Amino acid sequence: MAPEFEHAVLRALRDIPPGRVSTYGTLAALAGYPRHARHVGALLGRLPAELALPWFRVVGSGGRIARPGSEGADYQRLLLQQDGIELDSKGRVDLFRYGWPPAYFLR
Protein backbone atom coordinates (compact mmCIF):
# COMPACT_ATOMS: atom_id res chain seq x y z
CA MET A 1 0.00 0.00 0.00
CA ALA A 2 1.55 3.31 -1.06
CA PRO A 3 2.64 5.49 1.86
CA GLU A 4 1.15 8.60 0.24
CA PHE A 5 -2.19 6.85 0.02
CA GLU A 6 -2.06 5.79 3.65
CA HIS A 7 -1.07 9.21 4.91
CA ALA A 8 -3.76 10.94 2.92
CA VAL A 9 -6.44 8.55 4.13
CA LEU A 10 -5.36 8.69 7.76
CA ARG A 11 -5.30 12.47 7.62
CA ALA A 12 -8.88 12.49 6.34
CA LEU A 13 -9.81 9.95 8.98
CA ARG A 14 -8.47 12.09 11.80
CA ASP A 15 -10.47 15.02 10.46
CA ILE A 16 -13.81 13.35 11.05
CA PRO A 17 -15.27 15.18 14.06
CA PRO A 18 -16.72 13.27 17.01
CA GLY A 19 -20.39 12.62 16.46
CA ARG A 20 -20.04 12.38 12.68
CA VAL A 21 -19.27 9.51 10.31
CA SER A 22 -17.89 9.19 6.80
CA THR A 23 -17.85 6.33 4.29
CA TYR A 24 -15.04 4.31 2.70
CA GLY A 25 -15.68 5.88 -0.67
CA THR A 26 -15.92 9.41 0.63
CA LEU A 27 -12.74 9.05 2.63
CA ALA A 28 -10.95 7.76 -0.44
CA ALA A 29 -12.20 10.71 -2.49
CA LEU A 30 -11.24 13.23 0.20
CA ALA A 31 -7.78 11.69 0.30
CA GLY A 32 -7.51 12.26 -3.43
CA TYR A 33 -8.07 8.66 -4.55
CA PRO A 34 -11.57 8.28 -6.00
CA ARG A 35 -12.74 4.67 -6.55
CA HIS A 36 -10.36 3.33 -3.92
CA ALA A 37 -13.00 2.60 -1.30
CA ARG A 38 -11.94 -1.03 -0.93
CA HIS A 39 -8.42 -0.03 -0.15
CA VAL A 40 -9.57 2.29 2.58
CA GLY A 41 -11.31 -0.70 4.09
CA ALA A 42 -8.21 -2.83 3.80
CA LEU A 43 -6.16 -0.11 5.47
CA LEU A 44 -8.55 0.51 8.34
CA GLY A 45 -8.73 -3.22 8.91
CA ARG A 46 -5.08 -3.43 9.83
CA LEU A 47 -4.67 -0.24 11.85
CA PRO A 48 -2.80 -0.83 15.13
CA ALA A 49 -5.11 -0.06 18.04
CA GLU A 50 -2.33 1.95 19.70
CA LEU A 51 -2.71 4.66 17.11
CA ALA A 52 -6.12 5.40 18.60
CA LEU A 53 -7.58 6.57 15.31
CA PRO A 54 -11.38 6.90 14.85
CA TRP A 55 -11.73 3.92 12.48
CA PHE A 56 -15.21 3.33 13.89
CA ARG A 57 -16.44 6.56 12.31
CA VAL A 58 -16.27 4.96 8.86
CA VAL A 59 -19.22 3.00 7.45
CA GLY A 60 -20.38 1.70 4.08
CA SER A 61 -22.12 3.91 1.50
CA GLY A 62 -25.55 3.02 2.81
CA GLY A 63 -24.65 3.94 6.38
CA ARG A 64 -24.15 0.26 7.09
CA ILE A 65 -21.50 -1.07 9.43
CA ALA A 66 -19.10 -3.36 7.60
CA ARG A 67 -18.82 -7.09 8.24
CA PRO A 68 -22.08 -7.47 10.16
CA GLY A 69 -22.04 -10.25 12.68
CA SER A 70 -18.36 -9.91 13.31
CA GLU A 71 -17.02 -9.12 16.74
CA GLY A 72 -15.67 -5.80 15.51
CA ALA A 73 -19.06 -4.78 14.18
CA ASP A 74 -20.65 -4.97 17.62
CA TYR A 75 -17.77 -3.00 19.08
CA GLN A 76 -18.11 -0.36 16.38
CA ARG A 77 -21.82 -0.01 17.05
CA LEU A 78 -21.05 0.55 20.71
CA LEU A 79 -18.38 3.16 20.02
CA LEU A 80 -20.67 5.03 17.62
CA GLN A 81 -23.38 5.17 20.24
CA GLN A 82 -20.93 6.44 22.81
CA ASP A 83 -20.09 9.07 20.23
CA GLY A 84 -23.69 10.18 20.42
CA ILE A 85 -24.72 8.69 17.09
CA GLU A 86 -28.13 7.06 16.81
CA LEU A 87 -28.44 3.83 14.84
CA ASP A 88 -31.75 2.76 13.34
CA SER A 89 -33.44 -0.56 14.06
CA LYS A 90 -31.23 -2.27 11.50
CA GLY A 91 -28.05 -0.83 12.92
CA ARG A 92 -27.61 1.76 10.22
CA VAL A 93 -26.45 5.35 10.49
CA ASP A 94 -28.44 8.19 8.88
CA LEU A 95 -25.79 9.79 6.65
CA PHE A 96 -27.99 12.81 5.88
CA ARG A 97 -27.82 13.57 9.56
CA TYR A 98 -24.33 12.42 10.57
CA GLY A 99 -22.40 12.20 7.30
CA TRP A 100 -19.03 13.93 7.08
CA PRO A 101 -18.31 16.17 5.32
CA PRO A 102 -21.91 17.44 5.15
CA ALA A 103 -21.59 18.59 1.53
CA TYR A 104 -21.08 14.97 0.47
CA PHE A 105 -24.38 13.89 1.97
CA LEU A 106 -27.00 16.36 0.81
CA ARG A 107 -30.56 15.20 0.71
Next chain:
DNA sequence: CGGGCGGCCAGGA
Protein backbone atom coordinates in the same frame (compact mmCIF):
# COMPACT_ATOMS: atom_id res chain seq x y z
C1' DC B 1 -36.28 -4.14 1.02
C1' DG B 2 -33.25 -8.25 -0.94
C1' DG B 3 -30.10 -10.28 -4.18
C1' DG B 4 -27.27 -10.59 -8.19
C1' DC B 5 -23.78 -8.57 -11.35
C1' DG B 6 -20.17 -5.92 -13.03
C1' DG B 7 -16.76 -2.68 -12.09
C1' DC B 8 -13.25 -1.03 -9.12
C1' DC B 9 -7.80 -1.51 -7.78
C1' DA B 10 -3.84 -3.40 -5.07
C1' DG B 11 -1.62 -7.59 -2.92
C1' DG B 12 -0.58 -12.21 -2.52
C1' DA B 13 0.00 -16.83 -4.56
Next chain:
DNA sequence: TTCCTGGCCGCCC
Protein backbone atom coordinates in the same frame (compact mmCIF):
# COMPACT_ATOMS: atom_id res chain seq x y z
C1' DT C 1 1.85 -12.68 -15.80
C1' DT C 2 -2.73 -14.45 -14.69
C1' DC C 3 -6.11 -15.41 -11.07
C1' DC C 4 -8.44 -14.67 -6.86
C1' DT C 5 -9.90 -12.03 -3.10
C1' DG C 6 -11.33 -8.23 -0.32
C1' DG C 7 -14.39 -3.98 6.25
C1' DC C 8 -16.74 -1.19 -1.50
C1' DC C 9 -20.25 0.83 -4.81
C1' DG C 10 -24.15 1.54 -7.74
C1' DC C 11 -27.42 -0.28 -10.83
C1' DC C 12 -31.08 -3.31 -12.09
C1' DC C 13 -34.84 -6.46 -11.09
